[in-house]
Amino acid sequence: xxxxxxxxxxxxxxxxxxxxxxxxxxxxxxxxxxxxxxxxxxxxxxxxxxxxxxxxxxxxxxxxxxxxxxxxxxxxxxxxxxxxxxxxxxxxxxxxxxxxxxxxxxxxxxxxxxxxxxxxxxxxxxxxxxxxxxxxxxxxxxxxxxxxxxxxxxxxxxxxxxxxxxxxxxxxxxxxxxxxxxxxxxxxxxxxxxxxxxxxxxxxxxxxxxxxxxxxxxxxxxxxxxxxxxxxxxxxxxxxxxxxxxxxxxxxxxxxxxxxxxxxxxxxxxxxxxxxxxxxxxxxxx
Numbered sequence: 133x134x135x136x137x138x139x140x141x142x143x144x145x146x147x148x149x150x151x152x153x154x155x156x157x158x159x160x161x162x163x164x165x166x167x168x169x170x171x172x173x174x175x176x177x178x179x180x181x182x183x184x185x186x187x188x189x190x191x192x193x194x195x196x197x198x199x200x201x202x203x204x205x206x207x208x209x210x211x212x213x214x215x216x217x218x219x220x221x222x223x224x225x226x227x228x229x230x231x232x233x234x235x236x237x238x239x240x241x242x243x244x245x246x247x248x249x250x251x252x253x254x255x256x257x258x259x260x261x262x263x264x265x266x267x268x269x270x271x272x273x274x275x276x277x278x279x280x281x282x283x284x285x286x287x288x289x290x291x292x293x294x295x296x297x298x299x300x301x302x303x304x305x306x307x308x309x310x311x312x313x314x315x316x317x318x319x320x321x322x323x324x325x326x327x328x329x330x331x332x333x334x335x336x337x338x339x340x341x342x343x344x345x346x347x348x349x350x351x352x353x354x355x356x357x358x359x360x361x362x363x364x365x366x367x368x369x370x371x372x373x374x375x376x377x378x379x380x381x382x383x384x385x386x387x388x389x390x391x392x393x394x395x396x397x398x399x400x401x402x403x404x405x406x407x408x409x410x411x412x413x414x415x416x417x418x
Contacts (some may be wrong), residue, residue: 144406180302191241194333198236201326203305207319210308217254231261232310237330238263239301244415245282246334247273248327248348250388251306251315258309262291263302264389272389273302273344276404282412299417303330307352313390320351324358327351331359339381340415342407345388356383365383372399373407382414 205211218232223295235257239246249269252258262272265288277283277300284296305322306315315323331338341356343349349370357363361378368376375387386407387399395402412418 140299150376151272173250179316194237194241194341197326197333201236202232202233204307204323204326206322210306210310210315210319213311214254214309215256222255225255225259226230230259232258232262234311235261235263235304237301237303237309238265239297239303241301241333241335242299242337243297244337244339244417245301245411246300246331246338247300247302248341248352249304250345250347251303251304251313252309253313254309256309260289260291262286262288263304265291266296268394270393272394272404274403276408278356278400278406279390279405280408280412281418282408282417299412299415299416301334303327304347305355315347320347324351324355327355331355331361335359339385340411340417341381342384342386344386345390348388349385352383353380372403375410382411384411384414385397 214234215232218230221228221230235252243362249264252263253267253269256270257263257265259268270288272285274288275286276287276297277297282298282300284298285294287293289294304318305327307321307326308315308323310319341352343352353363353367356378361381363377363378368374370385372385372387374383376383383405386404387393389399389404392398409418
């Protein structure tokens with residue numbers, strides 16, 4: 133099973149700039165992220181979250197953003213839920229100490245391809261501390277990434293399992309596990325500045341993005357616009373296989389890798405691999 137994870141409720145680590153919040157509790161702008169020396173990202177996690185080939189400044193800035201994300205407490209309902217799940221646990225994971233915090237993105241700072249999901253699963257990322265790790269949706273996604281040559285292994289069970297992503301980063305528009313897997317529109321909007329900041333830091337190398345599901349699509353388009361990309365008007369509708377050009381970046385739509393979609397055959401492994409292959413080619417990864 134690997135090393136266990138703790139539920140962290142303490143304050144920010146010394147020496148890490150976490151910025152402030154606006155009066156509504158939303159995270160601050162990317163201008164507060166300072167490019168400086170590398171920051172320890174926390175127990176059991178590597179600074180770059182995967183294979184990294186860029187400069188130290190880019191890696192440090194993204195590591196700082198990850199730390200700030202993991203300390204966020206802006207949405208009371210999500211804070212209460214994620215921490216309650218971490219305390220009560222699921223019987224199958226009784227020997228785990230849950231992460232119980234917002235889950236930052238996973239992957240290198242020089243990623244050419246970004247995958248945008250929905251939110252961490254209560255007993256998946258909320259338990260392991262890594263996006264799409266430890267739940268069945270992640271099983272499907274990481275197997276497909278491995279199949280098309282974008283991951284070092286087909287499984288993702290814990291944050292210290294050695295998984296590396298090749299030119300790919302995985303993130304979500306909502307970083308906390310929501311009750312019933314359904315964030316509210318207000319929670320989505322409160323969390324959006326984190327995605328905007330992540331996109332801003334990734335922009336020098338980012339060439340393609342795959343958005344999983346309609347919720348992620350609706351959250352991602354405004355974030356891309358705020359990060360400086362030109363989004364068509366009216367905004368394009370979500371569809372599996374949709375492809376939209378955004379100023380040197382190709383945006384792809386894909387059905388979410390949820391159990392409902394994969395169990396019913398709405399999304400098959402072949403369909404997912406095809407979208408990932410096409411996006412990887414658009415990003416220059418193949």
